[in-house]
Amino acid sequence: MASRFQNLRPGVLILALAISVFIWAVAQGTSSVIQSFDVEVELVGVEDGLVITDQSSDEINVRLRGSRASLRNLNTDQLKYRVDADGGKPGVAVYEVDVETIDHPTGTQFVGYSPSRLKVRFEKRGRKAVGVRAEIEGVPAPGFHVAGVEIQPEKVWLEGARSQVMRLNEVATESIDIAGLAASAQREVRLVLGGGTVWAEDNKPVQVEVRIEPDPVPDPVPDLEDQDLGDPRLAEPA
Template sequence: MGEEKAEITVSLPVEVINLPKDLIIANDIPTAINVRIFGPRSLIRDVAIQRLPKIIDLKNTSPGKITIHIDPETLPIPTGVKITRFQPSEFNIILEPMMRKELMVKPEIIGTPAKGYKIEKIETIPDRVIASGLPRELNKLREIKTLPINIDGATEIIKVRSGLNMKDITNTETNISEVTVTVYIKPIEGIKKIQRVPVKLYPPISKISFWPKEVSITLKGPLTELNNITANDITVMIETQDLTKGIHVIEPKCIVPEGISLLNIIPQKIKVYKAKK
């Protein structure tokens, strides 16, 4: 009877239940009811800690505007605590038919691969989602973006789980919240011509002469590797072990670094002379 009393304002969450599956709330409604209460300090403390919700039951409702009147007797306040005031005392809920629509998922890529690399392709799994929401929102949409995926400086495949960007479609939900995005990064290919590559004999035999002594080579491959290749990295040779005496016109064998392909060699044939004993 003699317990000290107090007066405070508490915020009671608004919780909507039994919303029909084919309807959606089309307007902003209060998230909480602010209630000024007076009573024994222990009871006041319990109310503040528990923050029991104000339940709004939408069972058997239909499209249109519903006015919710807040009756203080229905607020979850224990006996012995007095409500001195509360707000809001009423608010409207506008219900509209829900629309469902299939949307393409568009990865939001930011940044660029490292120098000498490029995006080969982007794969999204799944690449479509089912969106449910207000017709006025969904009718404007053809696709939905992911959250930003940073590939700046990438030199290899990037695979991430990314959420969907729902920032501008707050009244819309999707059947899934994340997708898997794979960004395939590959080196940019180019062509490089290397001149004056020496021709060698294998095995070397002193009684064999040949012309020309040098050739021009055209290579294809990743620019990051081509830029570092010189004539010293290429072997152009004429195999001499089965060579008979006389004059021959031979296509030289060319060995290039791994991952690099030979496009052309000029001249394509070498004139070789093997002298008699």
Template sequence: MVDGLTQNWVLKLLSLVFALILWFFVMGEQKLEVGYAVPLELKNVPAGMMVANDVPSLVDLRISGPRTILMNVKPSDLSLAIDLRDLQPGVTSFKRLEERLNLPSAIKVTRLSPAVVDVRLERRKEKAVPVRVVFSGALAEGYKVTSLKTDPERIMVEGAESELKDVNEVTTEPIDVSEVRENFTLMAPLDYRGKFTALKSDRAVEVEVQVAPLVPSKPASNKDKTGK
């Protein structure tokens, strides 16, 4: 029995090695499909311009290919970059983004979403607009605001030209004046939520408020009533 096991052991060993090599080859050539969320980067925005539309920061990518090759693809190696150099204001559509991935030829892109990326470039502008103070609550009964000042009086807003043209003022966050009877000065944060515009520098203004008692109106005399 021992002789039977030891006979032709070299051939049996070679057969086992060949079977293992064949198994690894077959497994390695099996095709798989995997998905990644790939970062999208916009590069070289021209001076004096800005992107004025929503561009996805990630794209959905699915690729297929031999297992052995896919196993060597690292998520950190996958990225998409769109070069905006020398573009003029307006909308530019970028297609065939898969060609920017630099993948091995054996790997096929089965899905890329979005397949087209639109980028709107606009000129970056600035505009000075007045500050409007917003109050909440009510002064103490019998009092009124007699003077209202802000420092600065106007605030600089910057951003996309199309949005900036509709910006006519910047408001403060509500200032509570409930039961106030005296003059006061405070720093009021500005409340501005532009989509493609923003405050250039100031984030708060000094607000000076003066209040005074209401002057009761004098009752009309009998002479005033009769006109005599």
């Protein structure tokens, strides 16, 4: 057997090896595989007078079958599952999932997905002007106190889900730490609005000035021993 290979030319062996590698690569490229990944949900066409307050899922998990070659260059991070929310009304809307609307390479097919439907809650949009409160933490250095706080602007317009906007009377800023300060301080801070269903129309930070002044010096207490109380014998009888 060894003598047979010894009689073969080196070029023939190299060619045979190249053909074997090519056949293996073709087989790997055409073999069918299943890839599972998540696709972000994007709602489009939401009415201007509505706000999304709840959504049953932010992603659709899909399973896509195809050849290794067709799936190799698939960029799953750029895929979106778009839901047409045009015509939505206050309340809960149910949308059936149709994964065929998701872009996928030719020759591949979806073999599974979850969830099969999406529930979205819409609420009317509200708008209200509320006061701004500076959230102060800590105490100044010994011998100093907070003399006042100035905020610009003093009020901001909030917008979002009507039920949440209308029950707000003020909104707080990020915490401002004044611990150990012996002089006034100016800070540029953001508003703390909590969830994403309420937001400020103007997203700019607010300006806060905390005036810190020295504690007042108390009046000296008179020394009674140094005072001339007069002759006690001259005091009027009781």
